[in-house]
Amino acid sequence: MRLDKTELILLAVAALLAAGGWIAPQWLVFLLTMALAKAMVVQGVVMQMRAGLVTFGQGLFFCVGGYAVGMSGHFLNISDLALLLVIGVGAAVLLAMILGLLMTRYREIFFAMLSLAFSMILYGVLVKSSALGSTDGFNVKAWTLFGWSPASGQGPLALFMIIIACSAVLAVLLHRYSRSSAGMMCEAIRENEVRVEYLGQSPRWVLYMNYVAAAAVSALGGGFMALSAGHIDPEMAYWITSGEFVFIALLGGTAHVAAPFIAAIVFAVVRTYAIELVPHSWQMILGFTLLAIIVFLPKGLWSLFTGNARRAKA
Amino acid sequence: MNNYKKSALKHPLTLAITAGLALSMGSSAMAAENGKFRIGVVTFLSGPAAGPFGEPSANAAKVLVEGLNKGKLPVPYNTIGINGAEIEVVIIDEAGGAAKQVEEFRNLVQRQKVDAVVGYISSGDCLAIAPVAEELGAMTVFYDCGTSQLFNEDKTPQFVFRTSLDAAVDNIGAARYLTKTRPDAQKVAGIQQNYAWGQDSWNDFTHSMEQLMPKAKVVESQMPKVFQGQYGAEISALSVKRPDIIHSSFWGGDMEALVLQANARGLLEDATAVLTCGESALDRYKDQAPNGMIIGGRGPFGAFAPDNELNRWFKDKYQTAYNTAPTYPASKMAQAILGLKHAAENAKVESGKIPAPLEIAKAFKGATFESVSGTVQMARAGGHQAMQGISYGEYQYDKASKKGSVQNVIAFSGECVTPPDGTTALEWIKAGFPGAQCN
Numbered sequence: 001m002r003l004d005k006t007e008l009i010l011l012a013v014a015a016l017l018a019a020g021g022w023i024a025p026q027w028l029v030f031l032l033t034m035a036l037a038k039a040m041v042v043q044g045v046v047m048q049m050r051a052g053l054v055t056f057g058q059g060l061f062f063c064v065g066g067y068a069v070g071m072s073g074h075f076l077n078i079s080d081l082a083l084l085l086v087i088g089v090g091a092a093v094l095l096a097m098i099l100g101l102l103m104t105r106y107r108e109i110f111f112a113m114l115s116l117a118f119s120m121i122l123y124g125v126l127v128k129s130s131a132l133g134s135t136d137g138f139n140v141k142a143w144t145l146f147g148w149s150p151a152s153g154q155g156p157l158a159l160f161m162i163i164i165a166c167s168a169v170l171a172v173l174l175h176r177y178s179r180s181s182a183g184m185m186c187e188a189i190r191e192n193e194v195r196v197e198y199l200g201q202s203p204r205w206v207l208y209m210n211y212v213a214a215a216a217v218s219a220l221g222g223g224f225m226a227l228s229a230g231h232i233d234p235e236m237a238y239w240i241t242s243g244e245f246v247f248i249a250l251l252g253g254t255a256h257v258a259a260p261f262i263a264a265i266v267f268a269v270v271r272t273y274a275i276e277l278v279p280h281s282w283q284m285i286l287g288f289t290l291l292a293i294i295v296f297l298p299k300g301l302w303s304l305f306t307g308n309a310r311r312a313k314a
Numbered sequence: 315m316n317n318y319k320k321s322a323l324k325h326p327l328t329l330a331i332t333a334g335l336a337l338s339m340g341s342s343a344m345a346a347e348n349g350k351f352r353i354g355v356v357t358f359l360s361g362p363a364a365g366p367f368g369e370p371s372a373n374a375a376k377v378l379v380e381g382l383n384k385g386k387l388p389v390p391y392n393t394i395g396i397n398g399a400e401i402e403v404v405i406i407d408e409a410g411g412a413a414k415q416v417e418e419f420r421n422l423v424q425r426q427k428v429d430a431v432v433g434y435i436s437s438g439d440c441l442a443i444a445p446v447a448e449e450l451g452a453m454t455v456f457y458d459c460g461t462s463q464l465f466n467e468d469k470t471p472q473f474v475f476r477t478s479l480d481a482a483v484d485n486i487g488a489a490r491y492l493t494k495t496r497p498d499a500q501k502v503a504g505i506q507q508n509y510a511w512g513q514d515s516w517n518d519f520t521h522s523m524e525q526l527m528p529k530a531k532v533v534e535s536q537m538p539k540v541f542q543g544q545y546g547a548e549i550s551a552l553s554v555k556r557p558d559i560i561h562s563s564f565w566g567g568d569m570e571a572l573v574l575q576a577n578a579r580g581l582l583e584d585a586t587a588v589l590t591c592g593e594s595a596l597d598r599y600k601d602q603a604p605n606g607m608i609i610g611g612r613g614p615f616g617a618f619a620p621d622n623e624l625n626r627w628f629k630d631k632y633q634t635a636y637n638t639a640p641t642y643p644a645s646k647m648a649q650a651i652l653g654l655k656h657a658a659e660n661a662k663v664e665s666g667k668i669p670a671p672l673e674i675a676k677a678f679k680g681a682t683f684e685s686v687s688g689t690v691q692m693a694r695a696g697g698h699q700a701m702q703g704i705s706y707g708e709y710q711y712d713k714a715s716k717k718g719s720v721q722n723v724i725a726f727s728g729e730c731v732t733p734p735d736g737t738t739a740l741e742w743i744k745a746g747f748p749g750a751q752c753n
Contacts, residue, residue, distance in 0.1 A: 025424060026420070026424050027420045027423075027424035027425045030417060030420050031417060031420075034417050127508060127509055127539075130510070130513050130514075130517075133438075133441075133463070133510060134509050134513055135509035135510045135511075135540075136436075136437045136438040136441055136461060136463070136510040137412060137438050137441070137442075138441070139441055139442065139445060139467055152449070153449065153450075155449075225413060229412065229413035229417070229442065230416065230445055230446065231412045231413065231416065231438070231441060231442030232412075232413075233411065233412050233438045235411040235412070235413075236411075241411070268417075272417070272418065272421055275406055275407055275418060276404075276406070276421070276426070279405045279406055279407050280359050280360075280407070282407060283360060
């Protein structure tokens with residue numbers, strides 16, 4: 001397989017970040033791990049945005065991924081990280097294959113509301129299950145990897161390395177997907193669905209495949225979130241969580257596969273410093289950040305990287 | 315259209331990330347130790363729990379730390395700061411869920427280099443924070459969360475302490491109060507918020523009632539969703555069953571709304587409400603709540619706090635600063651900080667030096683200290699969980715002075731309502747409270 005320039009750069013950045021992990025303070029390593037886990041869910045949101053669908057319920061798959069990981073650890077005594085993540089992704093894919101049949105019939109606000117509804121149903125069910133700790137959730141057991149477990153205190157760094165590796169592979173795959181015929185088709189559907197049908201393609205099945213793939217990517221993020229935070233609760237499926245993913249997606253823009261990663265990191269850094277500096281009104285700082293992005297960078301943070309080229313053409 | 319693949323990615327990406335790294339490293343160096351005792355205070359500053367719980371707690375921390383830094387507290391806390399070192403508070407909002415709190419907890423310990431963290435109202439947050447605190451070796455005092463699960467999951471705690479009571483104590487206490495004051499009650503109903511807190515409370519309460527008042531039957535249980543605000547349908551459902559007692563673990567705005575609506579509908583004239591968190595609105599009920607309504611304050615806090623010198627000082631200072639009496643969350647925050655001060659000063663390090671977390675933890679384990687709520691014994695969970703009594707009383711409104719107060723207060727000792735180590739609260743209740751020593 002030959003890597004193009006973008007992919008090489010993505011891998012180089014990943015390697016650089018991994019190297020940085022050794023010297024960076026531990027809190028930053030943890031913050032980046034959480035941000036990357038979130039970025040994976042945002043990738044799922046962005047995949048659907050490219051097809052013209054805004055989902056306010058991506059928390060559904062985030063939560064399914066997280067709970068599948070947590071419950072497999074508790075009830076099946078599985079502690080292998082790779083196996084746990086596969087179970088999480090598998091559970092989300094199964095669910096998405098069923099829900100997708102219904103979801104792909106809808107567009108625009110109807111799609112947004114229906115996706116929101118499904119994630120809130122899961123939230124409601126989890127809140128009522130006291131065996132799973134209701135709203136308190138439960139703690140996720142420590143993970144191992146192929147029989148190896150990180151030394152005490154080294155868990156966050158080890159997980160950071162793993163998530164960097166996964167993110168790099170995911171970024172390359174998503175980059176290829178966005179330029180494949182299926183990925184291009186998604187953009188075409190966003191522009192004009194009727195024309196796509198005239199071309200002899202079925203927009204519904206393209207969207208179905210895209211929906212399932214987005215669910216898988218989001219569940220991977222949920223699994224990583226569960227393993228790094230060490231705790232899961234129904235809040236993961238709450239609409240505010242899903243809204244946050246849309247927020248980050250808008251922050252980054254949909255132009256490039258790296259945008260959600262950058263946006264998630266910027267979001268995490270802005271938020272943690274906002275909480276530290278203005279503990280009573282940190283939400284306002286986040287709000288103003290989004291407002292500023294919408295006003296000055298309507299295509300998201302990514303337009304900082306392409307802005308000059310585009311302005312010159314316009 | 316998007317020809318980003320050629321022009322876009324050269325160095326901006328790497329540039330942005332290295333800039334980010336550099337920025338955050340710089341600030342972490344800034345927050346290095348400055349000789350002050352840094353306490354991270356985490357409580358709700360936004361969201362529905364901020365008004366009734368978070369703000370009074372944050373205010374209490376401010377009042378207390380100010381007093382401690384000036385050395386103005388009554389004995390035994392009349393020394394300056396903590397072990398002679400000035401206290402510096404870093405306050406953080408608890409809103410946003412457990413995953414975010416884990417992240418912010420790590421930031422507090424590793425970036426802001428706090429010497430101890432005092433906080434957490436949400437039980438989910440406490441459960442999530444405990445293993446992280448043990449992993450990082452960070453001195454942590456939970457001041458409010460009530461989950462019975464905490465020390466079931468964190469079986470061999472080292473750095474985690476809780477100066478507040480297990481939520482089961484509230485409901486065992488409520489059942490014991492009813493046994494003493496309403497022994498003839500036949501029909502019991504309940505209304506809880508449908509989440510972990512409400513479900514656990516109702517479970518503990520009904521099982522306690524089965525043991526203590528076997529003749530009383532549960533006739534109705536309503537579980538509206540949390541922060542619903544309107545309880546018309548639930549109040550109708552309760553009224554139809556004509557209960558003698560209505561138990562509710564509602565808190566904050568929900569609790570006040572329930573009292574207001576149920577009272578207006580006449581439900582509280584025939585039935586006595588038992589509100590385990592009722593004390594937090596003592597100053598606001600006015601004539602909207604019936605006299606004789608049973609309220610609790612989750613321990614000997616707020617209006618149930620004893621009249622000792624420490625509490626008089628605290629009430630007075632709080633009253634002058636915020637024009638209202640401290641409610642139970644405020645007392646609990648004060649208790650946690652006092653416990654921390656007591657432990658740090660008994661860690662036997664030189665005055666003016668800040669003891670290491672392990673030294674504080676060793677001194678905290680099994681300690682007995684004075685607080686605004688009387689004497690606190692860290693007597694459960696291997697010396698990591700506070701044991702205190704709990705009080706319930708009846709609401710009385712004085713029309714002349716327009717002030718609400720509590721009457722007929724009965725205090726139950728810690729040994730009477732606290733499950734012993736090695737058994738969960740529910741097991742203890744179901745077994746009929748073996749070993750309980752009641753006054």
